[in-house]
Amino acid sequence: MGNSTGGIIVTGSRGFIGTKLITELKKRYEVFEFDVSLDPSMDILNREFVKTYIDEVKPDTIIHLAGNPSVKYSDINPVDDLVVNTIGTLNLLTALNKNNSRCHFIFASTAQIYGEPVDLPVSEEHVTEPITNYGVSKLACEKYVKNFGSRGVIKYTIFRIFNVYGPGQRPGFVIPDLIHKIKQLNYEEPLPLYASEQTSRDFIFVNDVVKIFTKAVELGGQNKVFNVCYGKEIRIIDLARQILKILGKESNKIVLKDTSNSKGVERLVGDPTKMQRFFDIKLTDFQHGIEETVKSYD
Numbered sequence: 001m002g003n004s005t006g007g008i009i010v011t012g013s014r015g016f017i018g019t020k021l022i023t024e025l026k027k028r029y030e031v032f033e034f035d036v037s038l039d040p041s042m043d044i045l046n047r048e049f050v051k052t053y054i055d056e057v058k059p060d061t062i063i064h065l066a067g068n069p070s071v072k073y074s075d076i077n078p079v080d081d082l083v084v085n086t087i088g089t090l091n092l093l094t095a096l097n098k099n100n101s102r103c104h105f106i107f108a109s110t111a112q113i114y115g116e117p118v119d120l121p122v123s124e125e126h127v128t129e130p131i132t133n134y135g136v137s138k139l140a141c142e143k144y145v146k147n148f149g150s151r152g153v154i155k156y157t158i159f160r161i162f163n164v165y166g167p168g169q170r171p172g173f174v175i176p177d178l179i180h181k182i183k184q185l186n187y188e189e190p191l192p193l194y195a196s197e198q199t200s201r202d203f204i205f206v207n208d209v210v211k212i213f214t215k216a217v218e219l220g221g222q223n224k225v226f227n228v229c230y231g232k233e234i235r236i237i238d239l240a241r242q243i244l245k246i247l248g249k250e251s252n253k254i255v256l257k258d259t260s261n262s263k264g265v266e267r268l269v270g271d272p273t274k275m276q277r278f279f280d281i282k283l284t285d286f287q288h289g290i291e292e293t294v295k296s297y298d
Helices: 016-025 047-057 071-076 078-099 133-150 174-183 206-219 236-246 273-279 286-296
Strands: 008-011 031-034 061-064 103-110 154-161 163-165 191-193 203-205 224-228 254-256
Touching: 008 016, 008 047, 016 031, 016 206, 031 047, 047 078, 061 078, 061 206, 071 078, 071 133, 078 103, 078 133, 103 133, 103 206, 133 154, 154 206, 163 174, 163 206, 163 286, 174 236, 174 286, 191 236, 203 206, 203 286, 206 224, 206 273, 224 273, 236 254, 236 286
Parallel strands: 008 031, 008 061, 061 103, 103 154, 154 224, 163 203, 191 254
Antiparallel strands: none
16 A cells, blocks of 8 residues: 555546546545535535545545636636646645645646647657647646645646546547547538547546556655656547547548637657656557447447
8 A cells, every 4th residue: 555545535526537436536535525516615625624524534545636627718718727627736735735735646648738849749748838728727727736845735736637438428529529429410410520640649548547546656755756647649530530430431431621729739648757657557459449338428
């Protein structure tokens, strides 16, 4: 058993990753859920409630998943994105500072903090120049987490998560949106795809993400930053072809649409070397993961 053997607070516990993570954690730890869907007071922007809650629980570990997860939302509402992500994170950190607990703070960051890759695969040492508001707010959070770590308030683990997918993911993300769009196609109706031939992402199965977070709890805080990624570049056009095949719609042609106004990066794949060295997780094969995911939407 690692350094964290007591209570764990999981913010955003009813989200896509959170629901699966707490199921796993509850097998071994005392878990305290913190999510506005459980109680409107459980809002990371509610500074007084956050402080009172942390004072009462006195957690050994906080896994911070809550916040805005949407790049599109951050483009439309940049101030809201900044407030919920950055101020929400700061409310947790300042509460821990006053509590004087030396808690292990596990922060869910994003690959969006890298911006347009200079080279591939992207390692943790890659320059951080985000090109989305979401990436900017998450990078600010990282800097606060590191600052509180350097002052001895917390021990931290930062996870820069790439594109997570799996059963139960809500619309608004690449794979569930593609599945929904393809399922609605009529026979031989073309599939419009807003991507180029080269547009790619790094997709990691949600169960693998859960294993990595769980292993981080076991190991305790080491003030380190990790990519959480599959480590293989998957072109969006190939992803669409796979989903078409799984759904028996291979006769539907793909029509690529202009992406010149897109704010997203063209190609993205992470380097999982450091993650694998520390956490030693066998990753789910993408073909298996995507088949399980597509079938879960029946």
